[in-house]
Amino acid sequence: MILCCGEALIDMIPQPTQGAQTCFTPHAGGAVFNTAIALGRLGSKPGFVTGLSRDLFGVQLAQALEESHVDCDLVIRSDLPTTLAFVELNDGQARYTFYDENTAGRSLSPDHLPDIPASVTALYFGGISLISEPCADFYAALALREAPGRAIIIDPNIRAAFIRDEVLYRARLDKMIAVADIVKVSDEDLDWIIPGPEALATKARKLRAQGPHAVIVTRGGDGALAFGAGDEAVEVPAKRVSIVDTVGAGDTFNAGVLASLMAAGLLSKARMKDIGPSAMRAALMHGACVAAVTVSRAGANPPWAHELP
Template sequence: MREIVVCGEALVDVVQQGGSGHEAARGSLAPLQPALGGGPFNVAITLGRLGSAVSLLSAVSTDTYGDAIVDALRAAGVGTALVQRRDEPTSLALATIADDGSARYSFYVEGTADRAVTDPGALPPTVAAVTFGTLSLVLQPGATVYENLMRRCRAEGRVVVLDPNIRPAVIDDPDDYRRRFRGWMSSVDLIKLSDEDAAWLGEGPAGSTAADWLDDGVAAVVTTAGASGITVRSAAGEVTAPAPSVDVVDTIGAGDSVLGGLVHHLDRHGRLSPDAVRSLTAEQWREAAEFAAHVAAVTVSRPGADPPWAGELRSD
């Protein structure tokens, strides 16, 4: 059986819906609603709900929020054997939702559990793919642990997937991060990122682009652009999958759903090996992107990062 390991943080999104000008004038604030989240957590939940064999590798607090995180993982069919429980508190992300459904974040991550992850040792031989990204590749000392694991997994012949999910608010030295990102490319098979991520990574003296990453050895770069759909660039060429038309409630977890949908599609079609990923045709990439877009469309049509279960989707 092929297994997928998702590496990175699980946290709590404290969601604040945009308030009216009248509320601001009165000095009042819109209500806050806690919700479980974090990019890697959302990816793992998506994969579990879609039916892939998946585990989360993370450090999770023993506080009440941490217990809720573990319970939610298990309820979605996500394995927790690689979850390290720690006494430090759970990270918090304050997410403000605008009227168009877009989200803006600020983070409370000092001294929290997830950034204190330790090396898990050898992963089981059944693990075919490992995903990385978001805050976990920024916040030390955990970032170095995950970076070393990324390189080790690629050397062991596993598919390595990266979603940088850039959060500028927590990146103290943008050019240093951009240099580190470029250095990961020889260990990465598939990159998924937003058009905003791509623009940010291309800035400054250390900036690079999808063309650079493909030259460095990445098999495919998948770029999301909201309602404009998903573009895949690979050696087979460039293809685009449209985004289904839906009423957007909020966009939290949209990109994570795309990544989960992509990896699940590759899993279900027996393509979770470096050679298989590199041999995909343009049409096969289009099919994967179309499925991922459908997964994300369901997620954005309801509040919170609430990806679909397999039974809610057309066959992949």
């Protein structure tokens, strides 16, 4: 099992009305939530660790997880409210405004660390849950504790405008990257982590030198690259589809990659060294295929396995 560790929140998606005003419709979301949902729909039987509210939005999130076959035994429930993310769409690109103070997800601390069952071979981390304290410390502590025996995958999905203490965030992220087996970043994430004019490949190799077995870099419509043990990068193109919006695109790409590696029996600490160019290329292609379906329809709505071409 892969255990997805991070935020579950409500995306408030703008909807046009007959008048001049815009209304917002609540959709279950969050970067790590979206990846868990996509993995469940792809048949990978994931688990989920998050702080989940008992309010009406928390109930909506729990129902969505159950419907997509995500194991919620390790979810930590409370009476605090659910995080809300209001989405602004410009030419299909999503921007977010978060309402996250004193919420069920953000209020997790290292005191809440759960016992992880032996069936879990890999843990996936990412999103805004790695930014804000105390939950960021919860997830960092979990990654560092489990890294010696289980594969660690991280997608920081950096929201620079959301970071209040950049020095603290960078220090925490560096510790997590050092114990990670796979780090996935967008080209924008990579430029933020390693600023300066160096080429993308140079920066990716520098990031890999910090500890990961592999670094995956997505470039939107230009496809994805992976940098592993060898000097040569593995590259796959993006699938060409008519884009409705990009909400959840990177999250579902991650699910496709992880589902492919899991199906190949490679998603464990012991098998990380066996992920060669062929397996990585297949994983990236599957990720691109899953993401293409997601961007072709509104919101973060990952495909079921039977919907893939």
